[in-house]
Amino acid sequence: MLVKMKIVEFVLLINAAICTAAYVDLNVTSIDGSSLHQAGVGQPFLITVTIDSPTNSEPSIEGLERFQLMGKSKRMSTINGRTTISYSYQVFGNAVGNFTIGPASIEVSGSTKQSNNRVIRVAQQEKSERPQQTEEKELAKLQLSVDKSHVVVGEKIRCTLQFAGISDKVQLEQIANPHFDAIIDEQSGPVTHNEQRNGKLYTIAEWTFDIRPNKPGKLVLPACSADVAIQKEVNDHLSAFSIFFKYRNELRKIYSNAATIEVTELPVSKNAIQTIGTFDYLHASLKPAVAKEGEGMVLTLALKGDVPLNAVETPQLQNMPPALKWYESKHYLQEPEGAKEHKTLNFEYVVQGLQQGTWEIPAQQFTYFDVKCRSVKTLRSSPITVAIEPNGILSTASHSSHAEAKSNDKEPQEELSSIITEGNWQATKPAIIPWPLFFILALAPLLWALWRALQLYALHYAPYFKQRNAFNYARKQIIKTSQTGASDQLRAIFFQAIAVRLNMSPSLLSQEIIERKLSDVGMDSKKINAFDSFLTMLHEFSFYKRQAQGNESLFDQANRWLDELERVL
Amino acid sequence: MKKIIVLVITMFVLCAHANQEEFFLQGNKYYSEKAFECALDSYQKIEQKGPAVLFNMGNCYFGIGDEQQAIAHWLQADNQGPWNIHKKVDQNCTIAFKKLGKEYEASALHSIYNSFVRTLCIFPLLWWQLLFLCVWIFSIIAIVNATFNRQWGLIIFYLFFVCSITICFVIRYKSTSCTYVLVIGKDATVRTGPADNYGIIATANCLDTMSIVGRHENWLKVHNKVCTGWICAKDVAIIDSKL
Numbered sequence: 004m005l006v007k008m009k010i011v012e013f014v015l016l017i018n019a020a021i022c023t024a025a026y027v028d029l030n031v032t033s034i035d036g037s038s039l040h041q042a043g044v045g046q047p048f049l050i051t052v053t054i055d056s057p058t059n060s061e062p063s064i065e066g067l068e069r070f071q072l073m074g075k076s077k078r079m080s081t082i083n084g085r086t087t088i089s090y091s092y093q094v095f096g097n098a099v100g101n102f103t104i105g106p107a108s109i110e111v112s113g114s115t116k117q118s119n120n121r122v123i124r125v126a127q128q129e130k131s132e133r134p135q136q137t138e139e140k141e142l143a144k145l146q147l148s149v150d151k152s153h154v155v156v157g158e159k160i161r162c163t164l165q166f167a168g169i170s171d172k173v174q175l176e177q178i179a180n181p182h183f184d185a186i187i188d189e190q191s192g193p194v195t196h197n198e199q200r201n202g203k204l205y206t207i208a209e210w211t212f213d214i215r216p217n218k219p220g221k222l223v224l225p226a227c228s229a230d231v232a233i234q235k236e237v238n239d240h241l242s243a244f245s246i247f248f249k250y251r252n253e254l255r256k257i258y259s260n261a262a263t264i265e266v267t268e269l270p271v272s273k274n275a276i277q278t279i280g281t282f283d284y285l286h287a288s289l290k291p292a293v294a295k296e297g298e299g300m301v302l303t304l305a306l307k308g309d310v311p312l313n314a315v316e317t318p319q320l321q322n323m324p325p326a327l328k329w330y331e332s333k334h335y336l337q338e339p340e341g342a343k344e345h346k347t348l349n350f351e352y353v354v355q356g357l358q359q360g361t362w363e364i365p366a367q368q369f370t371y372f373d374v375k376c377r378s379v380k381t382l383r384s385s386p387i388t389v390a391i392e393p394n395g396i397l398s399t400a401s402h403s404s405h406a407e408a409k410s411n412d413k414e415p416q417e418e419l420s421s422i423i424t425e426g427n428w429q430a431t432k433p434a435i436i437p438w439p440l441f442f443i444l445a446l447a448p449l450l451w452a453l454w455r456a457l458q459l460y461a462l463h464y465a466p467y468f469k470q471r472n473a474f475n476y477a478r479k480q481i482i483k484t485s486q487t488g489a490s491d492q493l494r495a496i497f498f499q500a501i502a503v504r505l506n507m508s509p510s511l512l513s514q515e516i517i518e519r520k521l522s523d524v525g526m527d528s529k530k531i532n533a534f535d536s537f538l539t540m541l542h543e544f545s546f547y548k549r550q551a552q553g554n555e556s557l558f559d560q561a562n563r564w565l566d567e568l569e570r571v572l
Numbered sequence: 573m574k575k576i577i578v579l580v581i582t583m584f585v586l587c588a589h590a591n592q593e594e595f596f597l598q599g600n601k602y603y604s605e606k607a608f609e610c611a612l613d614s615y616q617k618i619e620q621k622g623p624a625v626l627f628n629m630g631n632c633y634f635g636i637g638d639e640q641q642a643i644a645h646w647l648q649a650d651n652q653g654p655w656n657i658h659k660k661v662d663q664n665c666t667i668a669f670k671k672l673g674k675e676y677e678a679s680a681l682h683s684i685y686n687s688f689v690r691t692l693c694i695f696p697l698l699w700w701q702l703l704f705l706c707v708w709i710f711s712i713i714a715i716v717n718a719t720f721n722r723q724w725g726l727i728i729f730y731l732f733f734v735c736s737i738t739i740c741f742v743i744r745y746k747s748t749s750c751t752y753v754l755v756i757g758k759d760a761t762v763r764t765g766p767a768d769n770y771g772i773i774a775t776a777n778c779l780d781t782m783s784i785v786g787r788h789e790n791w792l793k794v795h796n797k798v799c800t801g802w803i804c805a806k807d808v809a810i811i812d813s814k815l
Binding site: 065281283284307366373376378380382384386398402420423424425426427430431433434436444448451452456459508 | 593596600605606607608609613618619622625627628634635637652653654659660663664671697698700704705708709712713715716720748771798
């Protein structure tokens with residue numbers, strides 16, 4: 004009996020020990036509750052810590068910091084006097100790898116209890132533990148897209164979340180608010196329309212979010228979820244009500260893909276970067292441009308560009324002359340005239356002239372990171388001349404500066420001639436005749452004209468030259484005849500030379516005429532007789548074919564007589 | 573093998589050409605979006621800038637408020653460009669000069685001369701060369717014949733005719749081959765030598781034009797009505813049709 008009592012006591016003790024010992028469990032599941040071992044980057048999942056003992060302290064989970072926390076919840080339930088507390092953490096991974104989650108530590112009744120741990124693999128591509136049926140995927144789809152994959156800190160990113168469901172089979176019940184770890188500038192949607200895809204009519208709903216990352220690194224936009232009601236056909240043929248209730252709605256949760264964006268630091272710049280975006284111009288205007296001392300004028304800096312109003316802080320006026328006091332007034336957004344034009348941000352300042360004179364509000368600079376060129380740019384406004392008059396009537400001189408300031412107010416772009424959009428964009432060498440060839444072609448007619456002129460000259464002055472060179476020509480003839488020994492030609496050579504020199508025809512020339520001419524020019528009679536004898540001798544040579552004895556002396560004589568004749572004639 | 577090399581070179585040249593045109597079209601797009609600095613970046617990438625690119629760059633500079641550079645680019649475009657660009661350049665330069673408080677065309681005579689030159693520029697230089705050669709050859713033949721026949725009136729007429737064409741031809745040639753500098757620096761100084769330590773002869777006003785006499789490294793020897801001296805190249809824009 005005693006033994007039996009001891010056994011019962013032991014069992015009760017064991018039971019009591021089991022009942023009083025706290026149990027801590029850590030579990031990793033997908034959002035819909037199924038077990039999870041692998042998740043994609045950005046795919047949200049749940050880490051649940053269950054404690055079957057009442058406690059007010061929150062568990063600390065090792066390795067939780069390596070995940071991006073989206074939200075957490077606590078649930079308490081009591082069944083048969085036994086209280087269970089569950090802490091759920093909705094997280095997603097933003098880096099690829101194997102991660103150990105846990106153990107979770109919690110203080111229960113003064114002692115620290117530890118849970119088990121779990122290993123989860125975060126992969127680039129999402130892998131569903133419970134794969135969605137292809138048919139279901141076709142029925143409804145949620146897609147998250149971004150317009151940029153590499154940005155700098157503060158740069159605008161447009162995210163689009165698109166739901167597409169077959170019009171007559173799927174109904175969108177609810178869409179969860181996306182969790183973006185960035186500044187959300189603007190949010191719009193849903194914009195709905197119908198679209199034909201693969202012969203099926205889909206209802207499309209789109210939400211757009213303009214976000215700006217506020218820190219460098221990898222920005223992971225987690226998958227978004229939506230609850231959809233899918234119409235399914237009831238296959239219960241035996242049911243009497245199946246005729247009336249042929250279809251039933253099944254509630255399903257669908258997920259989009261996640262998106263990853265590389266965020267880099269802004270480049271280092273000489274001037275402080277005031278914002279990020281695309282800007283067209285910075286324009287400064289002052290109204291009125293002429294004021295009395297102490298009067299206020301409104302200086303407006305108009306910044307035209309594609310950027311939200313809250314992304315630009317009011318720029319401070321730079322290098323203002325000490326004679327002008329200024330303070331910020333207001334800023335407002337001006338809607339563009341055309342649909343494609345950018346908005347204009349107007350910053351107004353009140354400028355007060357403290358000292359009379361003509362002052363210049365220097366060119367204002369606005370430095371920004373241009374998202375199109377991916378570089379730092381600086382916009383400059385034009386300087387403005389301002390005339391501060393003493394408290395009295397404005398002088399005429401100030402009107403000119405007023406006019407000048409007014410001219411600055413004009414939008415110069417309107418008057419400029421538009422750019423050239425086609426042709427002549429690349430420098431081409433103009434086609435020309437090569438200059439050496441050109442000069443040769445230009446010189447050719449000149450040479451022809453010169454040749455013609457020479458011909459004309461020769462035509463006019465040929466007898467003179469002939470007469471002048473008659474004896475030279477005869478000498479050359481004599482040299483030739485001396486070489487051939489044709490002494491019978493000497494007489495003809497002499498007659499020819501004398502006839503040309505006397506401008507007569509050789510046929511009219513006789514020995515008597517030659518004697519008379521020589522006598523007329525004053526030649527000695529002895530010489531005339533000697534020459535006459537010489538001519539007679541030549542005559543004999545030419546008609547009687549005498550072989551000359553000592554031809555050399557004959558040719559010498561001929562040359563001497565030629566010299567003599569040239570001298571006197 | 574030779575055919576392959578030729579083909580590769582041809583393909584390379586065609587691709588390079590296409591890329592260059594892409595920069596031009598991209599620049600135009602940026603300009604239409606009023607992203608002037610982006611447009612400038614695109615235009616700068618074009619290696620051999622034609623008159624259209626230079627003109628558009630001028631508009632971009634004007635858009636970002638650099639009127640001096642705008643004028644320099646427009647004038648460069650005008651110097652290289654076909655006759656139809658002149659009107660656009662005139663229009664833009666007038667606005668830019670006005671904005672800088674200056675007059676674009678100094679005198680009526682200058683304006684008339686410019687109009688005359690631009691009329692001559694309607695026809696390309698090749699046409700003028702051919703016209704000059706035809707007139708020259710014809711006139712010389714005619715003058716020689718008239719000289720033989722002692723037709724002095726005709727000779728004078730032909731001489732006048734050939735001289736007129738020659739003058740027009742020379743002016744047309746000069747208009748395409750002139751090189752000068754436009755002062756774009758605010759406090760540009762003309763010095764006695766090509767360095768900062770030389771004495772200052774004169775201060776050049778912004779948008780003054782000067783002819784180039786010589787060059788030494790970063791300095792240009794320039795000449796205008798007032799003086800001859802050296803000016804730093806960064807203070808001027810060289811307007812040259814041969815660039």
